[in-house]
Amino acid sequence: MLLEVSSLTRRFGGLTALSDVSFNIAAGDILGIFGPNGSGKTTLLNVISGTFPPTAGTIRWKGNGIEGHKPHHIAAAGIVKTFQNPQLFLDLSVQENVAIASHLRLKRELGSRRFAELLPWRGAARYPDISARIDHVLVLCRLDDVRDQLAASLSYGQEKMLGVAMAMMCEPELLLLDEPASGLGEDEIRNLEEVLQDLRAAATTLCIIDHKVDFLGRVADRAIALQQGIKIAEGTPDEVLRHPRVIEAYLGRQHARA
């Protein structure tokens, strides 16, 4: 198992956002997490990615516990997450955004050799393979034609893709996507799905939370459903979607909305 989450609990003062949630992710999986708003999906990702520590429970990554570690440690370990409403370096260009995201890779590849950059007589450092990687990711995320625009000037869909692109630059083994499809148009979603397929092809494990049922149904091969911080179902997307509690708790609302 790549990631083993067991009986994870998180409380904020009075309210319990997560209670006793357990699940595993195997390498190469695409795990979908369903759940209405406020069901604790985002909290779950934040706890895994180290934004804040769990109140109880353990998270084992490749067999060793990482619960309560600092976000950058976890990122360095290979778990990277994207934000629900994209976080970007707004006054930098798309390319610069992705370039900054190459921090981890640079560190991994060069290690202490980075310090050579500090030698005054060395010109500004160039890393061909990294810039190649940047181009690759930009193409992959359909951002190559806006690479020189300011991040602030992107459309919402592009912002989301840029978020994904930056996460990809970190070359995570496990990529946590927080509602990647929300607020996206149909073709943007299709585009996103292709990107996700490419990622899987690159042997990246994915964990996607969303409430776009059909979307998750298409991409995920395993799924769990949360309600008020409790895991109420697990299995293939179809199983989960057919699960009575899920229908009652979740689809009901969806239909009501539609």
Added chain:
Amino acid sequence: MKVLRWLPWVALAVLPLVLHSNFILTIFIFSFILGMAAVSFNLVFGFTGQLSMFHAAAFGIGAYVTYLAVSRWHVSFWIALLPTIAITVAISIVVGVICFKFKLKAFYFAVVTMAFSELARLIVLNWNSVTNGTLGLMVLDKPVVWIPGAGSLKIDGTTAWYYFSFIGLMMTVAVCAIVLRSWIGRCFAAIRLNEDLAQTLGIDIFRYKLLSFMIANILAALAGSVYAFYIGYIEPSYLSIAQSLDIIAMVLLGGRSSIIGPIVGAFVLTGLPHVIELSAELRVILYGLILILTILLMPNGIVGTLVSRRRAT
């Protein structure tokens, strides 16, 4: 283009050969030295986005430590810079770790660093046996440099100091430029622009904030020691909040988005009072107005407004 960038430096380098007014050259010297402080401050403020109020303290500590080392251990100015750096690093780590471990942001960070610099000032002010308290210390000896051909030369007199401080400024700028163009600079930018994102991208914001704070303080401390040895007198007011505010004003006026911006700010704010013939009060009022108008009308400062606002990271 490249030529144009170097032009001002060349012009400054030849200035004393054509201009023989000690008065004007002195303004330049002060601008250079304060420029060093401002440029280094901008590393932590403009490039890492942390409003540190500890800068004057670092400046003053540098001045005191260097002089005390020179006068007590009878070492040369250059040797004395080593303890200066060491002590500045130590203090920066203490203050920085406290501030950043507890995730003090923006306003809180400013206030706590201000508190620490105020404490530093009070200690310097009342530690009579060492700092001679409010009476301050007179710095009578000058640094000696060895110039090929000319042999060892005592830095004394306006022209000598002009070049000494000018080189000091260039050094400071060079250090900042190198740091900023490296991956460290990218991390600073990431922290400035979006801390949460920076973290999820695997950047250790604690480490890089501390690094930025430390480098800035070291450079400021060095500026302080140069200042002390030029002006020949050290007093506790070096560490005053007013001093920090002056530096901040320089950075904002010149522009926080570029390395050389603060230098321009330093020049304007140092030279202005001597250019404009006004009654004392009116001049202070003008100073205030300039500060206000810059911030309201050209938030990117003089340089930032001239140069296009995009910055390579």
Added chain:
Amino acid sequence: MMQLLIGQVLNGIIVGTLYGVIALGVTLTFGITGIVNFALGEFMMIGAYFTWYLVDFGGLPFAVALLPAVAGTAACGFLTDQLLFRFTRNNLVNGLLVSIGLISVVEAGALLLWSATPKEMSYVLTGSLQLGGISLPRMKLLVFGLLAAVILCTYAALSRTWMGRAAYAFAQNPEAAMLMGVKTARLQTGVVVYSTALAGFGGSLYASLYTLEPAMGGLYILKGVEAAILGGIGSPLGSLVGGLILGVTEAVGSIYLPSAFRDAYGLIFVVAILLYRPSGLFGADK
């Protein structure tokens, strides 16, 4: 010795309210407009000089002079808000810098008008109350009463009235508040003006206790900010308590320790509190 201690605790409390009222201004301004108005100290100075002028030259009794003095200060506050702070909303650094620029303008203006020589207003209330060997100046007690009352009233108003709740809501979550129909611009201006009025009021009372100098504002704004942080930004009650703690720490501190370090004792306290409770004593946890 005990008596000395008690006396100074009381004195610290009295002095603390003066910090508290500035702290309140700082807290409100920061909560609503997202900037720290360092010029509040200057408004205190303006209020003080207005009062002094009205009393010593206008010949008004102090009680009467208070009103126009505070009103005048508030007017200045309104002016600066419309001319300057309106453009620095929610921009901490710019707001800070603008207020610093404003400080030098106002201070120099005061020098032009009233010169650097210290002014002392004719005494309003002299003599002091004697209780058990501790003598408390009458005027100080009066000042304490007034300031404490004003701060508590502000607190009550904020927690009871609609305007107050709107302000609270806004401080918590601007967007939501705006959706709820809070008139942002008006609210912000209102708060800025009110906080300057508070500073002016503090200044008027200050004038009845101490000598006036154009440079007096600087000291008090620093104390005010410290107190505000100590009590927790955004909490009116906190600002009062913060002020009191600061006052007492300084007073007691300078009995047992060298008084030259007086200003340090408060600072150390502030840092300690911040590390123990980053949001201050009364601040809402985030």
Added chain:
Amino acid sequence: MTRMLVWICAIAFAVTPSFAQDVVKIGQIEAQTGPNAIYGYMSSQGMPIAVDQINKAGGFKVGDKTYKLELISPDTRGDPKEASIQLKKMLETDGVKFVFGPFLSNVFVTVEPYAKQFNGKFLMMGGATRIHEFLDTPDHEFLMRTWNWDAGPKGFGNLMVDRLIKDTGAKKVAILIQNDQGGKVIADIYLPMFKAKGVETQLEFFEPGTKDFSAVLAKLAAGKPDILFPGYTDAALYDIVRQATEGNYFRRFFLVRGSLGPGLKNKDQIDDYFVYVPKYFEQAEKTDPKIAKFVADYKAFYKRDFPYDQAPLCSSSCYDHVFMLVEAMKKAGSVTDVTKIRKELLAMTYDGLWKISYDEHGEEIINFDVVHMTKGGKIAVTSIEAR
């Protein structure tokens, strides 16, 4: 390189007089604004009046030439950096040979090494306490101190302490003084002085800008001293005296700087209030026509009321000294030969608002008054002939 520069300057100076026609430039470096401005502000008040009067009277005649005065008085804001730039401008660009001020010791100490290079080329007449320690040292013939000194047999401080002991029999004195250069120096002077005369002392410093002294006053009072010796700017004195009396910590005061104002304001709570006053204007105005004229001139010149309590500070590097300098120039028959002019200054005794002369070290000796106020504001003025 330095030497070369000095030569350049020297030549420049040798040249200037020949074309500096009938204007004598005098400079003044004082803090006119800023927290430490009180002394500088006051001393920058008298100069313009004097200059104005001399020029209005058609200038002054030296040899066969008539000269007018030009006053250059920038504001140092108490910032040594500013001051050193301004002094350079005065000495090198404007070719000023007579600089009044500074009053602030930190400013003086900063410009001293530079000014030293121009020894013999100009005169610096300042009131700064720390000028005292440089008088009569090598390369400091340019220095003169325009304020009388506390210590030493002729020192007014000495005379006053004797008086204090004689009148009150004080055994223990509490000193509460500002933690800045002036304060430190005063403490250094008076602690041994009291000790020598067998008087116990308690010492506390306070941060400049302090407004509430209750705590430290209470602390001092706990030591049961006979009298409080507070220093030294009126800004602090008004508060100290008021709070000391209201909190009934002290009812007897002894001042060697500052004015009578604070005492009068609280006269009913005070038993003894000794104050050193270079001149007690309120009284002198009635008796001495010169003083009356000065007060009138001041009001006319600035169109504002006369600051009686601050006026004594005018004695330092201002009004009288301009006239005194002019006198010296006439006597020396030169407006450029600073050595000669200095000699004349040292030799003469000028009888203006103050009776001013210098001792052999170039430190001012003035007649001064000791005002002893007792309960209800009864005032006894003793004029002391310093020479």
